[in-house]
Amino acid sequence: MRQAETKCEGIVSAWVYFTPLPPTGVLGRAMTKNPMVAAPAPVAMDLSVLGDAHPHLVLEDLVWPTAYDSYNALTRALIDGLVKTTRALNPGDDAAAVTRAKTYDIITDLAFISRLALDIANARRAAQTINFDPKASPMLAFLDAGGDPSHSPLLRIWHHPVDLRLRTRLRKGLRRARAHQRAQLAGANRIDVHNRNNLVNTLLSADTRPAIDWPVTNLDWDHEHSVPSSLTESVAEIARTYTRITNQFIDDVALRETVSALGTNLTARHLAKSWIDFKTFEQHLRARPLGEMLVSGTPKHLGRIAGWFYRREGRPVLRCAHGGERVFFADYEWGLAEFPDCDIYYAHSGGERDALAARLAAGGTALVESAPNIEFRALGSPHHQKIFERSRSNRTREKTGTVVYVAGGYLGEQFGDFPNRKPPDILYLDWQINLIQMLKGLGYRVAVKLHPAGIAREARYLAHYADAIIEGQFDPTATRADAFIFDFAGTAFIDTLASSEPMLFADLGIRPFDENNRANLIERCPIVSATRDARGRFRIDRDRLGDRLADTIVSDTCPPGFHDRYFGS
Structure with a gap:
């Protein structure tokens, strides 16, 4: 990789150009009818194990251990079961409020642990070796080895940092x-x-x-203490439901025991922290x-x-x-x-x-x-209305031959999301490389807009394949491109949707649409759906991608009434 030139585009985006690998179409080995016949290669489970090599060299043998639909079934069962259990609890008004406040955090963490456990169980059943860095994936390491749940790692810090100095x-x-x-x-x-x-x-x-802003960052937040008596039954009931549901998806006995113990311990931590935060608030309100x-x-x-x-x-x-x-x-x-x-x-x-x-x-x-x-x-939304006004004044631009892929971030264990929103990092990186190479094979110059957050800088992995890397704050009206390509809809996606810039959504097929508004979205932003191959990788049809992208670049991408409907009052 060689940095050739750096310049500023508009006022917000820094473009860094690279000498990329030559376009080769779809990376990785040709798919076999039965990739599990030979001894399966180790499965990379986090980005840290990729090292300094070009990522596709490590990922070319990737066979993901879990069918993605299993994630969705497990997650939905956990959400419905745990919500039903939480509603049935009757711990008193204040304790119920403490539980409501933490339900999302509890379910997010429990669902993520279950997803990791499902990967381990499926890999063991298929005689696959999982490859991970224990420092980057401490919860995965704990689940794989087992241990005392009271000494298990924390997935993430949901609360304000505690500093009692x-x-x-x-x-x-x-x-x-x-x-x-x-x-x-x-x-x-x-x-x-x-x-x-x-x-x-x-x-x-x-x-x-x-x-007047309420500066919650300035309160003296404390560490969690023991679970109060008003919430002990809540911990037990939530943990019991969690164990019952995960046992329906995980057949490894030792792993079941570890997951069950973790569920109890993690739920207790969450509710104990929520209770002490509640008491801190209560004390604060006496003075304010x-x-x-x-x-x-x-x-x-x-x-x-x-x-x-x-x-x-x-x-x-x-x-x-x-x-x-x-x-x-x-x-x-x-x-x-x-x-x-x-x-x-x-x-x-x-x-x-x-x-x-x-x-x-x-x-x-x-x-x-x-x-x-x-x-x-x-x-x-005045914010989005201003984006639209700026964009309309820029519509006389000449075509550049460049498309911008606006990449999502990598989450690791620290920010692990529900699988219906974000796939595991390794699957996502494999998809990103394939998408970039496919766009280059279609004759486009590809610039990658990096996500500002996440656990790792995407340039380390994607600069090998992109023609340019864009850093800095994202503004679709200040970045020259024939079209913007997304595979995740967040703030950058909506800002671009609010403009009149050509855009396309490469749908991984994991996040459900609101069917009442999908047709209107497609009028503004064409959607090309990806599928999953026999190895569990996300793949998209090159011809369909090329046709829809070419149409998007030359079409009027702001249908009448769309902006008023979705950005006006």
Whole structure:
């Protein structure tokens, strides 16, 4: 790999050019009818084991141990079973609120552990050796070897960092005092704000009442203690349900025992931490009375706990959507994160408002509360409207022969997501390499826009294959390209959708669409569906990809009414 030139494109994107491998079409060995006849090659399970070699050399023998549909069946069974169990608990109002606040985190972690265990069980059954770095994949290593669950690694840190040093506590105390003073000066009719986003700012700009941020980062959060007596039965019931469901998918006896013990231990950790956070909030509120209402963006578990405090005192809780893609994608688990202890939910548009309301009414999303009374409203999105205006002024561009692949990030164990949103990193990297090589084989110059987050810099893996690497903040109106290609819909996808730039979605087939809005999405952004081959790899038809991409580049990609429907009020 050789860096040849660096320059700035527009104002936000840094382009770094590389001398790539020559285009070879589809990388890897030709697929055999029965790839398991020979002794199976070790399966790379995390990115760390790839070393410094070109990744496709390590991945050419990849045979994934688990059929992807098994992930989806396991995850859905866990969500439905654990939600049903949680609803049936009756630990008292405050303990129930603590459990609601943590249900999404608990299910996310338990589902991820089950996915890892399923991979191990399937690999053992197929006599495959799994290859991983214990430092990069400590939970996978623990599951593979077994051990004392009380000493198991943590998958991720869901809460604010705990720092109880005297110096830190003094600094936080001064910040809290200033925040309390601002709240008192603003008066009792103020709006309290948690975790701002674009829609929160839009909502507050139209309200004349003072808005005061609640600096939860400045509270003295403590480590979890023992589970309180009011939650011990909850831990036992959740763990019992988890064991029953995972045993239906995993037949390895030793692995079952490890997974079951982990389920109990992890659930106890989550609820113990949620309880101590609840008590910290309660103590904090003695010095800082509540405002008239609470307005927040993505709440996370602290925002959900705060929501209960406000609702308990008869104060409304307003939440504002983030991103905007969920009007088009029906993420079943998402309701567990967004809707607990919420009265009013603001969407980016009338289209998103209607889609979310219809989804809840039809039981299309998991909910901790069986029948939450949530009012959905639409604000319109000035952020996306400005993107559209900038884009329309740029539509006289000449064709460049370059397409930009906007890559998703790698998650590892630290950020592991539900399998209906993101595939395991190794499967995803294998797909990315194949997609880039296919685009190059179609005659396009391929620039890869790196994801700003994740566990590893994608340039390390993808620069071998791309013509250019784009770093920095993403703005579709400031990056010259004939089209933008996505395989994951997040903030960058919606920002591009809000523009009039040509774009295409390579659908991995793992994330369900909202069928009421899919046809409108296709009018704006053509979709080419991938499949999974006999080795479990994601693959896409080259001719279909080429035809749809060529059509997209020359067509008018902003159908009448689309922008008003999905970015207006």
